Amino acid sequence: MKRTWILAVVVFGMILAGGAAHGAERLMILCGAGFKLPMEEVISSFTRQTGVEVNATYGGAGTLLSQISLSKQGDVFVAPSPDFMEKARSRGHILRESIKGFGYVVPAINVQKGNPKAIRSLRDMARPGIKIALGNPETVFVGMLGVEIIEKGLNPQERDALKKNIVTYGEDFNKLASLLLLKQVDAVIGFSSMSGWYPDKVETVKLNSREIHRIGVGQAAVLSYSKSKPAAERFIGFLASREGQSVFKKYHYFGTVEEANAWIGEKKPVGGEYRLPPEWFRK
Structure with missing residues (x-):
């Protein structure tokens, strides 16, 4: 680094x-x-x-x-x-x-267009077989938001299951978007604006309002x-x-x-x- x-x-x-x-x-x-x-x-x-x-x-x-x-x-x-x-x-x-x-900017779940894995909530990201990317929480704002959402929104068992699904940590927001576009992951915790970047390739799944603790x-x-x-x-x-x-x-x-x-x-x-x-x- x-x-x-x-x-x-x-x-x-x-x-x-x-x-x-x-x-x-x-x-x-x-x-x-x-x-x-x-x-x-x-x-x-x-x-x-x-x-x-x-x-x-x-x-x-x-x-x-x-x-x-x-x-x-x-x-x-x-x-x-x-x-x-x-x-x-x-x-x-x-x-x-x-x-x-x-x-x-507001944190949200971003998925591939059509949402092929039917991810409708934060808990769905903890299902077996779901591939997830987060921003590096030490240097990326949306990565820090993602960790807070996971830590406060899931019980210990769900949290552990979701963490096992994390396949990579992106060095920035643009990298998270690229991972979705290339279909290397099924979902990221990003921003609602990502579907505005790529409306034909990305969908936004809203988090429960209680799961959002701050915006940017x-x-x-x-x-x-x-x-x-x-x-x-x-x-x-x-x-x-x-x-x-x-x-x-x-x-x-x-x-x-x-x-x-x-x-x-x-x-x-x-x-x-x-x-x-x-x-x-x-x-």
Whole structure:
């Protein structure tokens, strides 16, 4: 894992150096992978309208924070939860006054189109023969949410059965989606928005409202290391604008916390850290 971060930092620095060498106005965005598809569309529109070239790196929020700590480079950090943004602020990585929110995410079960294994609930994921993927709970926001949902929503026997069904831990949300698309797993604990990414290949199964303990919200902030702060602020403004929000709505993200809670059927807190039980830490 450490070698992967170092390689990412080297590539990251080469991209930034290339932009400086050509004298072009460029931005580097470090973005949680749960926003990848709509973010690519937002970046394309922003570049077309402003001429600013934007490069983006996607990954688990914890991994991105580690990259920022190592490289101390980049222009914008996009996190899936206020808790990750607070960690970035406490480490001096971001300009606090620049933080803007742009889209809410709700945990859900994602399955292959047609739901061939008839997975209708969290308990169904504990049935024998079901192949499951979770995000790495140490670095991926939706992985941490998944562990909390499992730990609080199942009895010990069901929990043990479900854990036996976990065949892999994805390094980010995009990897979880790929595992479903390739039919390598039957279900993941992801976000309701995944079926907005791939409506012809993925379905969303709602969790019971009692099984959802918190939701996330996309937040973007200017990195304190940015050498293009005005352009970074313009990008964040565009991301939070009506045009930017419309892109996320198209991909089934919620525009307000009220919309997210209405879909759940109950009010839920936004963010809030969950301490992983020791047995979930990967060795």
